[in-house]
Amino acid sequence: MSRSQEQLEELVRALSALPQETEWVEFKENYSDLEGIGQYVSALSNSAALHRKDRAYMLWGISDESHALVGTSFKPKTEKIGNEDFLPWLVRLLDPQIHFEFFEFSVSGTPLVLLEISPAAHRPISFKGGEYIRIGSYKKRLQSFPDHERRLWQVFDRTDFESGVAKADVASNDIAKFIDIDAYFKLLDMPAPADPLDVLAVLASESIITETTTGRWNITNMGAILFARDLTSFGPLGRKALRIIHYQGSNRVNTIREQVGTFGYAKGFEGAVDYLLSRLPSNEVIRVALRQTVRMFPDLAVRELLANALVHQDFAITGAGPMVEIFEDRLEISNPGEPLMDHWRFVDTPPRSRNERLAGLMRRAGICEERGSGWDKVAFQIEYYQLPAPLVEVTDENTRIVLFAHRDLKDMDREDRVRATYLHAALRWVNREKVTNASVRERFGIPGSDLPKASRIIKEAIEDGKIAIRDTSAPPRYRDYVPFWAAGRNTES
Missing domain, CATH: 3.30.950 (Methyltransferase, Cobalt-precorrin-4 Transmethylase; Domain 2)
Incomplete structure (x- = not known):
């Protein structure tokens, strides 16, 4: 102060x-x-x-x-x-x-x-x-x-976090020194009013700023975290800047480069995504006799997970912020705070956020997808490219999502196979589709003639309690399967 x-x-x-x-x-x-x-x-x-x-x-x-x-x-x-x-x-x-x-x-x-x-x-x-x-x-x-x-x-x-004061008693003509007002109107696809007083009124209606008893303005946490020109000018909020760290190899011994964002999340999101994608390793694949270079992880999945990390973090945890770590064989995206729901239910449960107003403004700005669709899209992208299923790790004060580079089925361990089979079942459940031996073969790229291999994978997932037989009275060759939490429920309901 x-x-x-x-x-x-x-x-x-x-x-x-x-x-x-x-x-x-x-x-x-x-x-x-x-x-x-x-x-x-x-x-x-x-x-x-x-x-x-x-x-x-x-x-x-x-x-x-x-x-x-x-x-x-x-x-x-x-x-x-x-x-x-x-x-x-x-x-x-x-x-x-x-x-x-x-x-x-x-x-x-x-x-x-x-x-x-x-x-x-x-x-x-x-x-x-x-x-x-x-x-x-x-x-x-x-x-x-x-x-x-x-x-x-x-x-x-x-x-809520959004209502807190990030910078107090700012003169009206100094607000633009701290937050990018033009970025707000551009991201919301709104024309900026010609009258400066009308601009202040719009920002106040969004709780980006609030008026003080002296006629000056407070910039709220929401205004700063989304539209700051430089987060370090807002004291402790500077610790919430996005960090992207690129390591050599598969461990944290040698850092190639570390980038710490300075812009607010909404103002800097597209730049952060572009930078992150540019640092991702690439693989060569052959499609229709043509050799192509593709990024190791789907762009859409990376974008969704980054947006989730920014929006759903727990701002009450001080001294820590969202972080992306790039390795040669995986990508780890973490944020402070535990999820507000069981991470096994990310696909089928509408998201809950600690920061509803921040999430709402990010959605209106086109940064977050509509409610409930983000994790579904991540799961679809992972399945489409036949990548290992993401790993969700929850500690006392942190949530980490790990995306893995492509692995052939022979290189997956049991945990990988079970996690992928569960995600396959959850995704098909929300899409009103059934999990069968054939769908599992398609998920893992197993030849159609190798039914036993798919059956063994299904058996592992059942034994580990991650999927269940929908109708146990059906003959084995006609059985289909559901996520563990859908056992006893009708797929068509």
Whole structure:
């Protein structure tokens, strides 16, 4: 939260013009009870969250009654608790830690101090183990007001990443320095209004920016993550930039090149896809007596999986972002966060996203496919090119999708065969088609005369619990098969 002198003066004028203190604004003259200040930080942060304010403030040097600027002798940056400086002491005793900043400055020669505090995000802020809240203009223990506590937790449950503030108090004519407004209108295939005020109104209607109490603008997380000219200008969001790493060979020992994106996801998506595709290894194949060079992985599958990694990541996990790793025999695409559904059900279950508004805008921009179709298209492409089925790996705070280069059936292990057979069954189920010995032979490129080989693959998938016989009373040669979760259901329903 860096602020110019002009911004500080504007903010003081706006705060002093309030008719009285609010739940998120406190006035003091020379208040220097450091323990009390810690409690105020907790109370103001929690109250700002409860009342959906993007900041809370504590202003020293102002009369509580008249709101006249009277000056202050309080110097927070030189205060100490024993031998410890006040500011690191305060940071240490707040849980969870939030961003706050003290500004010491003067207005017309009158010394003032402004404390600017971010709202609580995922749980109440406590100071020395105690949680506080503002009741009117009074600081109280949160536990003494169970209704406020309940409502605060409801706010946390409804708070989304997109609404957060990435950059605060930006002048209207400076917004274009940080986000690419032209990219927004181009991607949405909309003409840009001639009047700058109408442009601001459109961006505000999309929650790309929000107006502040001083008539300036906050750029939201959604606006920054999608349309930033440079994500590093938005502080922690810079860690969410897409990384593409190309390795030599099949391990991470030697890096050929690492590329870190700077643009917002929507603004930079096509460039990222083009760059990624240009780095992928190629294979030579013979089609109709002609030798052709094709990329190791289908373009559409790569595009869909990259879009999914960007859209469905968990932004609450700090210090990590989406990443693509290119090896000579595989492609790994990972993002922070676990999927919100069982990964075995990606094909048949409509996707759920933590970031619905971000996903919606990405879909309107043509970057994501329509709801429910993305993973289906990946599965179809993998089957069409007879590649090994993707591997989904889920850890405590990460999801990784692995695409493998082509392998002949003789080079696949049991896990590869079972995974491919399951994906084949899931894809055919959603397309109202049956899995048979013949369809499995086609999936793996098995000659039509080799029924036993396909039967052995089907048996492995049944034994591993990934597919099931649809009608166990049918004779073996007439049987067809379904994904494990569709056992007992009618394919035609």
